[in-house]
Amino acid sequence: MSFNIKKICCIGAGYVGGPTMSVVAQQCPHIQITIVDVNVERIAAWNDENLDNLPVYEPGLTQIVAEARGRNLFFSTDVDKAVDEADMIFISVNTPTKNYGKGKGMAADLKYIELCARQIASVAKTDKIIVEKSTLPVRTAAALKSILDHTGNGVNFHILSNPEFLAEGTAIQDLLAPDRVLIGGENQEAIDTLVKIYQNWVPDTNILTTNLWSSELSKLTANAFLAQRVSSINSISELCEKTGANVDEVSKAIGMDTRIGSKFLKASVGFGGSCFQKDILNLVYIARSYGLNEVADYWDQVIIMNDHQKQRFADNIIQTLYNTVSGKKITFLGWAFKKDTNDTRESAAIYVADYLLSEQAEITIYDPKVTAERIYADLDYLNTRSPEENRALVKVVNDPIQACQDAHAIAVLTEWDEFKNYDWYTIKHQMKRPAFIFDGRKLLNRKYLEDLGFKYYAIGE
Numbered sequence: 001m002s003f004n005i006k007k008i009c010c011i012g013a014g015y016v017g018g019p020t021m022s023v024v025a026q027q028c029p030h031i032q033i034t035i036v037d038v039n040v041e042r043i044a045a046w047n048d049e050n051l052d053n054l055p056v057y058e059p060g061l062t063q064i065v066a067e068a069r070g071r072n073l074f075f076s077t078d079v080d081k082a083v084d085e086a087d088m089i090f091i092s093v094n095t096p097t098k099n100y101g102k103g104k105g106m107a108a109d110l111k112y113i114e115l116c117a118r119q120i121a122s123v124a125k126t127d128k129i130i131v132e133k134s135t136l137p138v139r140t141a142a143a144l145k146s147i148l149d150h151t152g153n154g155v156n157f158h159i160l161s162n163p164e165f166l167a168e169g170t171a172i173q174d175l176l177a178p179d180r181v182l183i184g185g186e187n188q189e190a191i192d193t194l195v196k197i198y199q200n201w202v203p204d205t206n207i208l209t210t211n212l213w214s215s216e217l218s219k220l221t222a223n224a225f226l227a228q229r230v231s232s233i234n235s236i237s238e239l240c241e242k243t244g245a246n247v248d249e250v251s252k253a254i255g256m257d258t259r260i261g262s263k264f265l266k267a268s269v270g271f272g273g274s275c276f277q278k279d280i281l282n283l284v285y286i287a288r289s290y291g292l293n294e295v296a297d298y299w300d301q302v303i304i305m306n307d308h309q310k311q312r313f314a315d316n317i318i319q320t321l322y323n324t325v326s327g328k329k330i331t332f333l334g335w336a337f338k339k340d341t342n343d344t345r346e347s348a349a350i351y352v353a354d355y356l357l358s359e360q361a362e363i364t365i366y367d368p369k370v371t372a373e374r375i376y377a378d379l380d381y382l383n384t385r386s387p388e389e390n391r392a393l394v395k396v397v398n399d400p401i402q403a404c405q406d407a408h409a410i411a412v413l414t415e416w417d418e419f420k421n422y423d424w425y426t427i428k429h430q431m432k433r434p435a436f437i438f439d440g441r442k443l444l445n446r447k448y449l450e451d452l453g454f455k456y457y458a459i460g461e
């Protein structure tokens with residue numbers, strides 16, 4: 001038995017709500033989907049006739065939006081109307097790390113989630129299934145239920161947890177062919193209803209149902225395990241640099257053991273993105289709040305290692321450039337936290353830039369998808385120096401070759417494919433000598449660059 005779903009509303013038109021619901025709309029033409037957001041500019045961008053202006057850059061997204069938008073996919077700022085009309089509501093709002101009060105710097109800030117619950121409760125006149133799509137601390141569904149049941153108009157709400165596992169840059173392929181779809185809930189009819197929606201394109205064997213709390217906790221746990229692998233290999237990268245081992249060779253050697261597996265073993269300048277750090281901090285906070293200090297300390301180390309990796313990348317640049325970068329031009333190739341996304345949240349580049357700027361470096365940045373406005377906002381947000389100082393020390397340019405002109409060093413911060421194919425001969429000849437490259441992604445070809453005369457340094461070699 002399942003409920004009949006004709007209309008879905010998704011609250012939150014961000015990196016998750018936008019792509020996820022676009023794919024649901026594409027795969028389920030019989031369901032009308034409205035994605036709502038309080039951010040007027042964001043909704044206008046989702047509705048922009050020019051698909052190059054969508055607020056989220058993801059390979060394959062524009063085609064899907066082009067197919068479904070105006071047919072059964074709508075973007076709107078009228079939250080009340082969409083909530084009122086919907087049979088099922090996905091909550092896909094942001095759950096950032098709290099930056100005030102109890103749990104500051106650790107706990108997830110649930111104020112946006114609570115606002116959604118209160119808004120749904122005040123508007124709803126018919127029974128609804130509420131789906132937690134945002135990443136939430138375990139047991140949030142209990143709080144949601146309490147708010148909905150005590151402030152509602154006597155309507156029935158069924159709460160499901162359906163965490164999203166897409167990775168940015170590959171969101172569309174992850175959504176079209178997910179390793180698994182996880183649905184946690186208490187009411188079987190509600191669970192079956194959501195299962196039926198996914199069955200439109202996901203094989204039954206990839207749809208997993210659990211109780212609410214396992215589903216909520218699995219999301220935080222999955223991210224903690226993935227990030228832990230990155231920190232683990234990054235810790236080994238430092239040891240490689242001291243011993244003559246090569247971290248790529250070590251990764252390959254251990255990854256061929258099927259018990260370990262080869263994915264998420266790429267050493268880097270440190271993981272970024274809006275999820276890993278936030279979700280581990282939250283896991284650590286939850287563990288501590290239950291008095292589980294050993295558990296908390298264990299996962300905390302993943303973050304400590306990641307911070308260390310970013311710091312030592314910057315330190316290595318300073319040391320190699322004869323212990324000073326003051327007044328020296330350093331070119332950053334890449335600012336996004338990984339390739340194929342315009343998202344910069346928690347990007348390692350931000351922190352590396354900040355360390356170098358504190359040493360009075362002058363940084364020029366090129367990223368194929370990130371705007372100058374975004375880059376300055378990321379630096380200003382740290383509050384290390386004034387916005388005027390950031391603009392005086394940092395230049396953002398649209399041409400990579402020009403970016404590298406007269407630079408003392410180039411630092412590769414994001415693994416954009418295009419960086420591999422640049423005219424490195426020309427770049428070398430327009431740089432200061434010796435011409436240094438610090439490859440934080442192990443993207444470029446050492447032999448080729450050394451033959452051109454570059455001094456090439458890569459993580460873990």
Ligand SMILES: NC(=O)c1ccc[n+]([C@@H]2O[C@H](COP(=O)([O-])OP(=O)(O)OC[C@H]3O[C@@H](n4cnc5c(N)ncnc54)[C@H](O)[C@@H]3O)[C@@H](O)[C@H]2O)c1
Nearest residue numbers: 012013014015016037038039092093094095112134135164
């Ligand atoms: N970014 C990812 O790759 C990813 C992947 C899986 C899960 N998640 C989780 O999904 C959630 C959303 O992440 P995101 O990256 O899409 O965030 P985001 O900041 O890109 O988008 C969230 C949107 O929600 C809107 N919003 C907030 N409160 C609202 C309200 N009361 N009414 C209407 N709109 C409101 C904001 O204006 C914003 O546009 C988070 O919990 C995150 O942890 C993110």
Ligand SMILES: O=c1ccn([C@@H]2O[C@H](COP(=O)(O)OP(=O)(O)O[C@H]3O[C@H](CO)[C@@H](O)[C@H](O)[C@H]3O)[C@@H](O)[C@H]2O)c(=O)[nH]1
Nearest residue numbers: 164165166167168230264265266268271272273275337338
């Ligand atoms: O071997 C690796 C793999 C990743 N990274 C870095 O780790 C960060 C995160 O990468 P990735 O996990 O690919 O992207 P996200 O979009 O952050 O996706 C993660 O976070 C999402 C939000 O919760 C989850 O849904 C996804 O399953 C989970 O992979 C990036 O900075 C990567 O450069 C490495 O340094 N080495």
